[in-house]
Amino acid sequence: MQTLSARWIFPIDAPPLERGTITIDADKIVAVEPNGTRTPDVDLGNAAILPGFVNAHTHLDLSGARGLLPPSPLRGRGAGGEGAEQPDFTQWLRKVIAFRRTRTPEQVQADIGAGLAECLRFGTTLIGDIAGGGASRELLANAPCRSVAFYELLGLSEERSQQSLQSERDWLAVHPFRTRCVPGRSPHAPYSVRAEVYSVLGNRWLPVATHLAETKEELALLRSHTGPFVEFLKELNVWDPSGLVADPLEVLRMLPRGIFVHCNYLDSATPFTAEQTVVVCPRTHAAFGHPRHPFPEFLKRGVRVALGTDSLASNPNLDILAEARHLRQHYPEVEPATLLRMLTLSGAEALLSAVATGSLTLGKSANLVVLPLPKDDRSDPHDLVLASTLAVSDVMFRGEWTSEPVPEFS
Numbered sequence: 001m002q003t004l005s006a007r008w009i010f011p012i013d014a015p016p017l018e019r020g021t022i023t024i025d026a027d028k029i030v031a032v033e034p035n036g037t038r039t040p041d042v043d044l045g046n047a048a049i050l051p052g053f054v055n056a057h058t059h060l061d062l063s064g065a066r067g068l069l070p071p072s073p074l075r076g077r078g079a080g081g082e083g084a085e086q087p088d089f090t091q092w093l094r095k096v097i098a099f100r101r102t103r104t105p106e107q108v109q110a111d112i113g114a115g116l117a118e119c120l121r122f123g124t125t126l127i128g129d130i131a132g133g134g135a136s137r138e139l140l141a142n143a144p145c146r147s148v149a150f151y152e153l154l155g156l157s158e159e160r161s162q163q164s165l166q167s168e169r170d171w172l173a174v175h176p177f178r179t180r181c182v183p184g185r186s187p188h189a190p191y192s193v194r195a196e197v198y199s200v201l202g203n204r205w206l207p208v209a210t211h212l213a214e215t216k217e218e219l220a221l222l223r224s225h226t227g228p229f230v231e232f233l234k235e236l237n238v239w240d241p242s243g244l245v246a247d248p249l250e251v252l253r254m255l256p257r258g259i260f261v262h263c264n265y266l267d268s269a270t271p272f273t274a275e276q277t278v279v280v281c282p283r284t285h286a287a288f289g290h291p292r293h294p295f296p297e298f299l300k301r302g303v304r305v306a307l308g309t310d311s312l313a314s315n316p317n318l319d320i321l322a323e324a325r326h327l328r329q330h331y332p333e334v335e336p337a338t339l340l341r342m343l344t345l346s347g348a349e350a351l352l353s354a355v356a357t358g359s360l361t362l363g364k365s366a367n368l369v370v371l372p373l374p375k376d377d378r379s380d381p382h383d384l385v386l387a388s389t390l391a392v393s394d395v396m397f398r399g400e401w402t403s404e405p406v407p408e409f410s
């Protein structure tokens with residue numbers, strides 16, 4: 001048994017405790033108490049103790065693409081008009097596909113390993129990762145973190161979508177549920193997956209995640225079968241408008257417990273249920289120059305919102321705390337306490353893991369990070385975490401320190 005103290009402890013499901021203590025017995029949290037209740041064994045000084053962070057959306061198999069596929073400006077589009085400055089999304093997708101075709105299975109495994117190590121060093125102790133063929137499952141299952149290994153499904157035509165569902169069932173049969181690594185399913189996006197796939201997957205009790213409403217071109221494709229996605233899908237020889245949903249809301253209805261990634265172009269009044277989650281990927285959202293994200297309005301309506309880094313094909317690193325700090329800077333109206341919840345407990349709820357992790361709560365797994373704090377006084381202690389650039393110094397998973405030095409990526 002050991003008791004730790006620090007300048008601030010952030011349980012997340014309760015107010016922060018100044019110079020409070022957290023007591024760990026083997027792999028579990030057995031007490032979280034205010035200052036003066038218990039004498040600490042270790043005082044971590046001017047630091048915060050937070051729950052291990054949750055990266056609810058990434059693609060570790062693209063970790064070899066860091067810096068190689070920056071979103072580039074639109075081709076041949078004149079100045080002016082909404083979105084004229086936005087990078088060309090389908091052109092970026094072409095580059096991602098071309099990159100994937102250059103990677104051998106061995107390189108993909110090495111990329112997943114490198115991305116995973118980076119996530120862990122940045123204090124992530126729960127990861128939702130999507131990989132082609134569920135390729136990240138073995139590495140995730142053996143890593144010092146909890147995870148959901150999402151199997152990605154693709155296929156707009158009847159034939160391809162049935163093949164994809166069959167492959168996913170075969171994969172699931174040989175990769176059963178493990179306590180620390182749960183299998184999930186990820187129908188890629190409404191422009192690449194047949195409507196029926198969503199309805200089949202929505203009926204089963206495993207985490208399910210999909211990209212949704214990432215671009216306005218996606219909405220044009222679904223609503224009127226127009227825009228750059230038509231040419232893109234024809235080029236890939238997968239154009240089949242009979243497989244498209246007519247509106248993103250149909251996807252919401254078919255995945256009643258779904259995780260919806262991006263949602264950049266959904267109306268702020270979109271009717272999510274209490275069991276659904278929106279995952280925002282702030283720095284990827286910024287890299288593509290999308291207009292202001294509606295998540296503050298979602299939050300006001302009680303919608304659960306979590307954070308993801310997305311992949312290194314669109315993000316400079318896998319630092320999930322940097323995503324929360326980005327939001328603190330660009331959406332100052334959102335309470336900093338809410339941002340820390342999005343970074344931790346909301347992600348754990350989305351990945352169906354909140355019983356075990358996501359907050360510093362009695363009985364939960366001792367998954368936590370130590371974050372050095374700046375030497376100043378702010379009225380809101382959450383801002384000591386979010387308005388700083390200091391990096392996580394130590395990580396504990398199930399009661400054991402696992403941390404290595406944080407890598408120096410810009």
Ligand SMILES: [Zn+2]
Nearest residue numbers: 211261310311
């Ligand atoms: Zn993604």
